[in-house]
Amino acid sequence: MRVFVTGASGWIGSAVTDELLAHGCEVVGLARSDRSADALRAKGATVHRGSLDDLDSLASAAEAADGVIHLAFKHDFADYAGAGRTEHAAVRRMLDTLKGSDRPFLLASGLAGGISGRPLTEDDALPHHGADSMRGGSENLALSYAELGVRPVALRFSATVHGTGDPGFTATLTRIAKERGVAGYIGDGANRWAAVHRSDAARMVRLALENAPAGSRMHAAAEDGIPTRDIAAAIGRYLALPTASVAPEDAEAHFGWIGRFFALNGAASHARTQEVLGWTPTGPTLFEDIAAGAYALPG
Ligand SMILES: NC(=O)c1ccc[n+]([C@@H]2O[C@H](COP(=O)([O-])OP(=O)(O)OC[C@H]3O[C@@H](n4cnc5c(N)ncnc54)[C@H](OP(=O)(O)O)[C@@H]3O)[C@@H](O)[C@H]2O)c1
Structure with a gap:
């Protein structure tokens, strides 16, 4: 084909x-x-x-x-x-x-x-x-x-398609956390992202x-919804930085363009997809990837 x-x-x-x-x-x-x-x-x-x-x-x-x-x-x-x-x-x-x-x-x-x-x-x-x-x-x-x-x-x-070498959302959040000295999430961080x-x-x-x-x-979507405050906490643990809430009105100044996406809800079911396609995810979870250094920063 x-x-x-x-x-x-x-x-x-x-x-x-x-x-x-x-x-x-x-x-x-x-x-x-x-x-x-x-x-x-x-x-x-x-x-x-x-x-x-x-x-x-x-x-x-x-x-x-x-x-x-x-x-x-x-x-x-x-x-x-x-x-x-x-x-x-x-x-x-x-x-x-x-x-x-x-x-x-x-x-x-x-x-x-x-x-x-x-x-x-x-x-x-x-x-x-x-x-x-x-x-x-x-x-x-x-x-x-x-x-x-x-x-x-x-x-x-999913909002994060993760892995070693990912240049996308999780990499951007990790870089911003390093620059700011804090792993931030927006508001109460209860909005969730699939991964x-x-x-x-x-x-x-x-x-x-x-x-x-x-x-x-x-x-x-292998993980159907991880609270964004937990994603921030995982990045903070990896970088040995504190985790903190960022007020929604300060999100753009703190996060730049990614602020508008990090505030969105991205939870999703995957049962139908798995059933229709016979698809079973087997790769590492987002937190396993972060902890293993998939988002290691240069220097
Ligand atoms: N990664 C994620 O976490 C994620 C999450 C949700 C949705 N998505 C969506 O999934 C798709 C793939 O994402 P990705 O992460 O693989 O993106 P990516 O790494 O940024 O790759 C984008 C691709 O589009 C090509 N491209 C960009 N502008 C182009 C243009 N004007 N003409 C021709 N080709 C162009 C790039 O070519 P070059 O190599 O020449 O730059 C590259 O091959 C995108 O639609 C993205 O929005 C991704």
């Missing part, structure tokens, strides 16, 4: 590429730089040069593939609305190309901020619609193509490519 993977050079995408190659797929990875192209070739993937802004290029690669896994995203938190609009246009163009083909189109989505008061389930639709909404409303846009001859699947990743190890997330993506039904939402 020939699979076009956008974001194949990223944190999750490089593990997904390894997983697909190990299971006999041909991976065609989108690369916007020589560095990313070289990294993909070194793994044994084929390179498709292009970017999220080059819609014709995305369409031609999607057309030539048996399936698409869309993991690229402009993580430009200074222009998050612009990133969402790019996402919307890219997803729409690839899906229009696949209309009527019955081919799979899997796209990255997130669990943070979906719902408050209880864990998000695989039945819960996100409230984001349209290019100007969060992540360009791309999850709902993609799932609507189940009626149009595509097998769209939302891959809802998954990168290797488990990559396996879930491969299983979803093989078996997830059209229009389904799959939760890459």
Whole structure:
């Protein structure tokens, strides 16, 4: 099976590429730089040069593939609305190309901020619609193509997809704790984040490519909800720093861009995903990774 993977050079995408190659797929990875192209070739993937802004290029690669896994995203938190609009246009163009083909189109989505008061389930639709909404409303846009001859699947990743080398949210929180001399959480820190190890997330993506039904939402969540004050405490223990609450009105000044995400609720169930895909997470927990030094800082 020939699979076009956008974001194949990223944190999750490089593990997904390894997983697909190990299971006999041909991976065609989108690369916007020589560095990313070289990294993909070194793994044994084929390179498709292009970017999220080059819609014709995305369409031609999607057309030539048996399936698409869309993991690229402009993580430009200074222009998050612009990133969402790019996402919307890219997803729409690839899906229009696949209309009527019955081919799979899997796209990255997130669990943070979906719902408050209880864990998000695989039945819960996100409230984001349209290019100007969060992540360009791309999850709902993609799932609507189940009626149009595509097998769209939302891959809802935990707020922290953790592991050694993770450059994402937990790494950023660790760096900020070191800089501030305190491991902070926002308010009472009762809001919870789901978590998954990168290797488990990559396996879930491969299983979803093989078996997830059209229009389904799959939760890459091994731990369904860790209070953010406990995440701060684990970082504090590792760095030998105190843990403290940061008032919500001071969150942006203390945490910068990540403050708005660390305040969100990201708890999620994963029972349906495990049942439908036969997926059993086996990797380390977030706290095991933190304690083992997965987030060791240089110097
Ligand atoms: N990691 C998490 O904890 C997490 C949690 C929830 C959701 N997600 C979502 O899961 C997806 C994958 O996340 P990740 O952590 O693997 O992200 P990442 O490490 O930042 O990788 C992003 C990928 O997107 C590519 N990319 C960025 N801008 C592009 C552009 N303009 N044109 C073409 N490619 C572009 C990057 O290419 P280069 O190699 O050239 O930079 C890279 O391959 C994203 O949609 C992300 O929002 C991640």
